[in-house]
Amino acid sequence: MTRLTGSERAIVVTALRHAVPYIRMYKRKVFVLKAGGDAFNTPATTQSLVEQVGILHQVGIRVVLVHGGGPQATELSTRLGIETRMVDGRRVTDEETLRVATMVLNGEINTRIVAKCREVGLPAVGLSGVDAGLIRARKRPPVTRAGEAEPVDYGFVGDVESVDASVLVKLLESDLVPIVSPLSADDKGTLLNVNADTVAAVIAAALGAEKLIVATGAPGILETLADPRSLISYVDRAGLKRLRDEGRLTDGMLPKVAAIERALAGGVPRVHVISYSVPDSLLLEVFTNEGTGTLVVDDIKQLSPAEQRS
Secondary structure, three states, rough: OOOOHHHHHHHHHHHHHHHHHHHHHHOOOEEEEEEHHHHHHOOOHHHHHHHHHHHHHHOEEEEEEEEEHHEEEHHHHHHOOOOOEEEEEOOOHHHHHHHHHHHHHHHHHHHHHHHHHHHOOOOEEEOOOHHHOOOEEEEOOOOOOOOOOOOOOOEEEEEEEEEHHHHHHHHHHOOOOEEEEOOOEEEOOOOOOHHHHHHHHHHHHHHOOOEEEEEEEEOOOEEOOOHHHOOOOEEEEHHHHHHHOOOOOOOOOHHOOOOHHHHHOOOOOOOEEEEOOOOOOOHHHHHHOOOOOEEEEEEHHHHHHHHHOO
């Protein structure tokens, strides 16, 4: 065992004392964490995120991890000679792309995360929206976009119709950590590729989660897309609408913001957008007022004075 210096011991004790009020506040509460496929590109980033989830679990916070897999699906599609098409940050999914999504989401990433959980001693269970009827979806109809004559057919992309979170409740009550792939199905058993941000939002609402935390490659929500220094510390739904109307939200951030708004409308009081690449960003967001990313609420008036000062 490594011996700490006097100053290192003081830092550890101070950190623990600072965290105690948050641990007391969030014990037995449910957090839903959504992490994009980028967060699992390397063993190091995967381990970092899983270790942080493990700490939340050890202090009594019930965590559901929903993962994406966009970069890995794109990479495999390229290797197989399958064209990748994105519209407004959402993947158009034909039959070949659906097979790729199934292999990547349920086969590669979900299993890799659960294996890493075993390595760090975290009792995790892998499942998808198909399992136990967790997510009931319907095939998205063609969508007409402004300025385009032909509607966009998203193929085997699903829109969520309902959530049966009972399987997640049972797992959480058994002190297990659900690792959820967003792949879902309709009532006829047709597999559908559902956006992971959307799945995380509807699960958070169905579970009455205390927080939805979205871990992405960006430091949070930015006032100016190309300027990381323009990080917005906190914003409400009206502020998100302003950013969208001004064209400051583009590409992959659009479905994320739509999911955030859905979670807030579903009763989730706090949504956090953080970067998985910032060291210990999840722990800092949960156990400090300052956090590292963007806090989103339904109305700014709901923020405490301490939150607004930070």
